Amino acid sequence: MKLSALSRSELSLRLRHGLPLRTGAFTFRVKTCIPSVAHGLSLLYADYPLAAEEFSDFHVTLASPPTLRRWFKSQVTFRFDGMAPFAPLPYTQAFPMLEWGLNWCVSNHANNYLIIHAAVVEKNGYAAILPAPPGSGKSTLCAALTLRGWRLLSDELTLIRLSDGLIEPLPRPISLKNASIGVIKRFAPAAVFSPEVRDTVKGTVAHMKPGADSVRRAALPARAAWIVFPKYEAGAPSVLDTVTPARAFMRLADNAFNYSLLGQQGFHTLAGVMDGTAAYDFTYSVLDEAIQVFDALPVPA
Amino acid sequence: MRQQTPQKPQKPHEQQALILAALRDPQALPGWDLPRWDLLLRQLRQADLTASLYIQLQQRDLLEKIPRQPRRHLEWAAQFARRHTQSVLWEVGFIRKALQEAGVSLVLLKGAAYVAAALPQAKGRIFSDIDILVPKGSLEMVESTLMLYGWNTGHHDAYDQRYYRTWMHELPPMQHVKRMTAIDVHHAIVPVTARIRPAPDKLLAAAVPANGETLDRVLAPADMVLHSAVHLFYDGEYDHGLRDLVDIHCLLMHFAQQPGFWGGLVSRAQELELARPLYYALRYATSLLHTPVPDAVMRAAEVARPHPVLLWVMDALFQRALLPKHPSCDDRYTGVARFLLYLRANWLRMPPVLLIKHLFHKAFLSPKQSG
């Protein structure tokens, strides 16, 4: 059963007790009384299946701490089974906090994957990994690609299976900030967004609903074919520059959450990925041009 | 449509004891249903025992029989533990070199000792610092050599420095500037100010080689058990109480195979003035984890049994404080129990006047520090 089958009041009630939700390979039990979280879920997670009550990978709650502060300038705390990995945030940031919290749960635990801080999209059976430090425009590019025929595998966490080197999808709402919110809204006026949240550490933040198709195909892994390090530069033409496999390896390891933790297995898995991919630095400024470049990427031998 | 409200898997008492049931009888775990596994994993995580259970199941060839969803969580923790063992061995190499320079032989304690001696429990055991034991007379030399090799004492105020150096049994924790690894240098296993005096030179004299490949040493089997017991029952921090009790359980199970171990345990405890912590260790290991301690040993250990009223109080406190710090394991007295044990531990470490000064300082004067 999908989340969309629940009415708003049913959704709020189930969230009060803990709603089990499946996102890709992980199930979360989400517990909260905060209306903006319920609203964000109903908007962006409509296509997601509910999970069975009997077992959840991660139990998370979002709540206002029970202090006097709740009556003015109130806050919200994210807890993972009672433990708070982040400092409390302003109450208005509850929904983005949920998104950051769900990412934290996966990146801190899922050690059967090599987890790279990167977006990853797929077309015709081949996946492009977009690693990038903040500010590179990775999420904007990722969002645009998924609006033009590429399947969203993930916008934040690329999960590479240690067992076979394939990418495990984890499609979730795409996080956009500041100017890129407006850029994507103009790029795709029909796209569904959560309400904008201002004054976060990243500035103004909003999340875009992933295509139903990406969510539907979350169980289908993909083979990595390209590593593309994007860099947005105002006014720049679209340019692809080859990166050697060894250097791409080191840059990916740097961008990984658990490369060091995985030891020898991490090394072998990443080496396997480099064997099967071509790596590029990519500078761009015009989204339509960038998409053309991606559509024309040569399939590796 | 009628609302489905989620069902709690079982009654509160059963929930509390879930992790104990798992540790006592890993053989039964393939038969557990998913709701029980869901809660068990959460208790294990809080207790830092997930990897430990993985090892127990691996040793009994039961992993494949565990349902896929919970099994994943066990595997995730095991990977973390594997990496941890690798980095401990690497770090011990650096410490060994530094101590060689100082002319002091390396005696490892606790988790690092389990890893160096390749004890079965070592594979599932995570810990943050490496603990070593050195003769008190070598302390200055060891400290300056470690500093030469990149370890730093870190930001402790003058009061804390005095606390550690004068009263406790260790230098303030040192951290390596580049590798960020931490080392605790002990010269005794209980504080200087405590009322019991397990002679460190006896421990050092009895230390045995950790393995056949290096000159690193660890405490003798009985001493290892006793150190673990005094650490658990004299320390005030019970965040990892169950994990420490599991350590004791695993040590007993492992050394039980050595001839003479059981026969010598109680007499060694008496020799080191550690008969009371040993009594508690055996009592709670048998009651909570069903450790198979021979009757004769239990009877011999009873010589250090406290007054029945005190024992009744200790039972009430420890049986709560030794459970994981998870809401499903707490009852309304758990918070009080932990607090009272914290006070008790400080009482045991220090004479009353010092204790009052110390608690006052900690409460009002100490700059904010991480625990």
Add this chain to the structure above:
Amino acid sequence: MKWRAVASSSDCVRLWGDEYVVYNPQSGNTHLLGLAAGQILQRLQDAPLELRDLVSLLESDWRQVGGPELMQEVASLLEDMHALALVERV
């Protein structure tokens, strides 16, 4: 005095074009090495060698005679790799 690789398995050495990526199973660290350093490492994985013998093997690998400068360069690379715990003296 001979040099040898700390990790004897060639499993942890990968070569793409002119660049090596090497994993050290003891330290858990991963390193990017140039062609010369990578080849030195592979030679020392095959067997422990004295500097002089290592240089002769490399000369025949690279089909050139190097003289004292090559000896110095190799010695310097060995020191760098020693600092990374990739090679050790025996």
